[in-house]
Amino acid sequence: GQQLNQSPQSMFIQEGEDVSMNCTSSSIFNTWLWYKQDPGEGPVLLIALYKAGELTSNGRLTAQFGITRKDSFLNISASIPSDVGIYFCAGQGSNYKLTFGKGTLLTVNP
Amino acid sequence: DAGITQSPRHKVTETGTPVTLRCHQTENHRYMYWYRQDPGHGLRLIHYSYGVKDTDKGEVSDGYSVSRSKTEDFLLTLESATSSQTSVYFCAISQTFPGQGDTGELFFGEGSRLTVL
Numbered sequence: 001g002q003q004l005n006q007s008p009q010s011m012f013i014q015e016g017e018d019v020s021m022n023c024t025s026s027s028i029f030n031t032w033l034w035y036k037q038d039p040g041e042g043p044v045l046l047i048a049l050y051k052a053g054e055l056t057s058n059g060r061l062t063a064q065f066g067i068t069r070k071d072s073f074l075n076i077s078a079s080i081p082s083d084v085g086i087y088f089c090a091g092q093g094s095n096y097k098l099t100f101g102k103g104t105l106l107t108v109n110p
Numbered sequence: 111d112a113g114i115t116q117s118p119r120h121k122v123t124e125t126g127t128p129v130t131l132r133c134h135q136t137e138n139h140r141y142m143y144w145y146r147q148d149p150g151h152g153l154r155l156i157h158y159s160y161g162v163k164d165t166d167k168g169e170v171s172d173g174y175s176v177s178r179s180k181t182e183d184f185l186l187t188l189e190s191a192t193s194s195q196t197s198v199y200f201c202a203i204s205q206t207f208p209g210q211g212d213t214g215e216l217f218f219g220e221g222s223r224l225t226v227l
Binding site: 040045048050092097098101102 | 114145150151152153154155168200202208211212214215216217218219220221
């Protein structure tokens with residue numbers, strides 16, 4: 001099946017720093033989604049990308065759909081303590097099923 | 111917030127016992143999913159449904175069965191629970207299948223934590 005490599009696995013940063021994480025795959029995806037999961041809750045959609053090369057922002061978050069359709073990145077600018085959580089990428093390929101990355105655990109020190 | 115309710119939210123059971131988790135939605139979405147979340151594995155699809163009585167297997171379906179007798183309810187059953195099924199289970203819903211624009215976006219419930227002793 002299709003697999004996603006999400007990196008880094010975890011990040012420890014200071015408040016105010018920028019963050020970057022990415023997902024890569026050996027397969028082509030038609031859609032990339034980025035989710036955030038707060039402790040004890042379900043994932044919540046942050047950004048959806050539907051076209052290769054697409055760059056989309058949601059507040060301090062920016063995500064891009066790679067030109068090759070095999071990767072995507074998520075940037076968070078000027079991090080704040082409430083950014084803490086697990087960030088997941090998810091890709092949808094030709095079989096219309098979503099494949100999730102293993103997540104990036106973000107810790108923000110005030 | 112999407113109207114998704116999972117029950118129970120927490121359950122401890124013993125190996126060999128049957129367990130049923132329930133997902134109830136008030137959004138009238140056609141598609142419903144069951145995922146499990148484990149450290150180091152992220153979210154893995156167990157089963158999904160594309161309509162009443164229409165279900166299909168995901169990538170980790172062994173040991174699980176599902177049923178959908180009404181649009182709003184999707185049940186996940188472990189016929190004989192094993193310790194390897196200790197996990198956090200998430201239900202998700204979407205209007206259309208993933209990839210079909212914003213109507214294919216998944217909304218998740220709050221999760222059900224299952225411990226099998």
